[in-house]
Amino acid sequence: xxxVTQFPSHSVIEKGQTVTLRCDPISGHDNLYWYRRVMxxxxxxxxxxxxxxxxxxxxxxxxxxxxxxxxxTYSTLKVQPAELEDSGVYFCASSQSxxxxxxxxxQGTRLTVV
Amino acid sequence: DxxxxxxxxxxxxxxxxxxxxxxxxxxxxxxxxxxxxKYPAEGPTFLISISSIKDKNEDGRFTVFLNKSAKHLxxxxxxxxxxxSAVYFCAASARGQTGANxxxxxTGTRLTVIx
Numbered sequence: 028x029x030x031v032t033q034f035p036s037h038s039v040i041e042k043g044q045t046v047t048l049r050c051d052p053i054s055g056h057d058n059l060y061w062y063r064r065v066m067x068x069x070x071x072x073x074x075x076x077x078x079x080x081x082x083x084x085x086x087x088x089x090x091x092x093x094x095x096x097x098x099x100t101y102s103t104l105k106v107q108p109a110e111l112e113d114s115g116v117y118f119c120a121s122s123q124s125x126x127x128x129x130x131x132x133x134q135g136t137r138l139t140v141v
Numbered sequence: 142d143x144x145x146x147x148x149x150x151x152x153x154x155x156x157x158x159x160x161x162x163x164x165x166x167x168x169x170x171x172x173x174x175x176x177x178x179k180y181p182a183e184g185p186t187f188l189i190s191i192s193s194i195k196d197k198n199e200d201g202r203f204t205v206f207l208n209k210s211a212k213h214l215x216x217x218x219x220x221x222x223x224x225x226s227a228v229y230f231c232a233a234s235a236r237g238q239t240g241a242n243x244x245x246x247x248t249g250t251r252l253t254v255i256x
Contacts, residue, residue, distance in 0.1 A: 036182075067150075069230075069246040070185070118184055120184070127175055
């Protein structure tokens, strides 16, 4: 069975540009989470989808970040316009239940804004 | 302000010896704690958890100890193996909020097990 897959694995963009990250969760997982780890710091929660609905977006840093989950399948996280402080590794996770121990993480997308 | 702290960014241990990774937290509302393991170019993988009603949880070579009065937990790996070399993240969630959206992570400790 395929795990959580994220695309691209690495993206380098210039400040002011737009980037879209994609996450394909494990099939059948209704819960999908986005996290971010800024270099050397802790992993921080961004938002949580249940199917196509945003259940909790309390971790989204500002309105330059837009997450969608069309049809309750894959999800995208768009950063527009990107700023230098957006650099980091963006992780996606999915789970059947909401329990933290049941969440499976993707390999992450390393975003570098120059 | 960071509520979960891993003050050791790195740790090196000889194969076969014990690895002890430490984690401190500041929020007294935290009552569920998890450890994740992360290899390079992979996402974190759940390793072991402990609820605040316990002070110890064991799973094979991995044991997590919780000291609520000190707001401290530790992960013991015995015996350590080269395949254990990875970054270990401590995470916590508050009372009744055990969902993955309510996790507070530490900054991670890179463990290197030397053959």
